[in-house]
Amino acid sequence: PRGWITLGIETSCDETAVSLVQDGRKVLSNVIASQIPEHRKFGGVVPEVASRHHLECIHQVVEEALTKSGKTLKDIHQIAVTYGPGLVGALLVGVAYGKAMAYALKVPLNGVHHIEGHLQANFIQYPELEPPLLALIVSGGHTHLVKMETYGHYEILGKTRDDAAGEAFDKISRALGLGYPGGPFIDEQAQKGNPEAILFPRALMEEDHYDFSFSGLKSAVLNYLNSCRMKNIEVSIPDVAASFQKAVVDVLVKKTMTCAEDQGLSQILLSGGVAANSLLRNSLQETCKLQGKTFYVPEMYLCTDNAAMIACAGYHDYCLGYRSGWDLNAKASIPI
Ligand code: KG4
Ligand code: ZN
Numbered sequence: 003p004r005g006w007i008t009l010g011i012e013t014s015c016d017e018t019a020v021s022l023v024q025d026g027r028k029v030l031s032n033v034i035a036s037q038i039p040e041h042r043k044f045g046g047v048v049p050e051v052a053s054r055h056h057l058e059c060i061h062q063v064v065e066e067a068l069t070k071s072g073k074t075l076k077d078i079h080q081i082a083v084t085y086g087p088g089l090v091g092a093l094l095v096g097v098a099y100g101k102a103m104a105y106a107l108k109v110p111l112n113g114v115h116h117i118e119g120h121l122q123a124n125f126i127q128y129p130e131l132e133p134p135l136l137a138l139i140v141s142g143g144h145t146h147l148v149k150m151e152t153y154g155h156y157e158i159l160g161k162t163r164d165d166a167a168g169e170a171f172d173k174i175s176r177a178l179g180l181g182y183p184g185g186p187f188i189d190e191q192a193q194k195g196n197p198e199a200i201l202f203p204r205a206l207m208e209e210d211h212y213d214f215s216f217s218g219l220k221s222a223v224l225n226y227l228n229s230c231r232m233k234n235i236e237v238s239i240p241d242v243a244a245s246f247q248k249a250v251v252d253v254l255v256k257k258t259m260t261c262a263e264d265q266g267l268s269q270i271l272l273s274g275g276v277a278a279n280s281l282l283r284n285s286l287q288e289t290c291k292l293q294g295k296t297f298y299v300p301e302m303y304l305c306t307d308n309a310a311m312i313a314c315a316g317y318h319d320y321c322l323g324y325r326s327g328w329d330l331n332a333k334a335s336i337p338i
Pocket of ligand 2: 116120141143274306307
């Protein structure tokens with residue numbers, strides 16, 4: 003359908019986001035109310051606080067997204083809403099709101115998988131992009147290697163067995179006395195440090211599967227910091243940050259490239275909040291170039307949680323004939 007307008011809603015974690023997208027690829031408006039300052043004092047996301055915030059501000063975010071797009075409720079053809087994975091209480095706010103909207107406007111409703119949304123953020127940035135492809139999705143909540151064979155056909159080839167990559171950045175940042183969320187602070191410190199200063203473990207790097215594990219690395223960094231303290235050795239924050247970051251990125255890049263090679267895929271996508279990491283972006287880009295693969299990464303506002311990616315994924319699901327019923331429910335974890 004041409005001129006089709008999807009209103010996307012995303013409330014899976016700590017951002018209340020609403021976006022209007024035309025024909026699945028053109029962003030008309032993209033509004034995000036972030037709760038980061040609220041959660042900062044706790045050093046992480048507090049689920050109940052997140053739910054309450056979504057409830058308080060979702061209406062205003064919808065109004066703003068409509069105003070900025072220049073459209074009215076009458077122009078909307080479809081509602082797409084994240085129904086999982088994520089924090090259930092947070093997801094429920096978006097799902098309930100999306101259902102009510104779709105019912106009142108008499109338009110179709112599509113529940114969207116959050117990871118599918120992250121992957122499809124690239125279709126907004128690169129309107130000509132088409133599957134097959136391999137996506138590395140790295141954020142505070144997920145570390146996934148997803149193969150997209152064609153629209154609607156996804157396969158998770160690898161994922162973290164414990165902490166997500168972003169979660170590791172956040173925990174190490176906290177241990178180093180830096181801020182929350184930790185990624186940008188570690189990234190900044192790492193620019194001044196030596197990535198070879200401390201040899202941290204690269205878990206599962208040589209195994210013949212594509213799963214990740216970051217909790218051992220986290221413990222290794224914490225142990226290193228403790229032993230320095232016990233021995234009264236001064237810790238170089240830039241060196242720890244650089245060595246830790248290098249360990250994470252080495253594994254992410256190695257696994258992604260091996261997976262792409264094994265699967266015969268030549269297009270590699272990066273998405274999720276950790277895609278902001280300068281070393282990861284550069285390393286993956288360089289390695290892709292060396293190995294003759296095409297590298298795609300969206301602008302930052304499309305990498306972190308947003309509703310444009312949800313509208314985009316919901317549009318493609320709709321085109322494939324998928325519809326959600328009024329019994330659509332929030333789910334903490336769901337297969338893709
Ligand atoms: O996608 P996102 O905004 O939210 C989730 O769905 O989790 O990702 C947030 C994560 C946080 O863990 C944050 O520390 C990380 O992305 N992050 C970074 C950088 N910027 C944000 N990690 C590494 N380097 C960065 N520059
Ligand atoms: Zn996310």
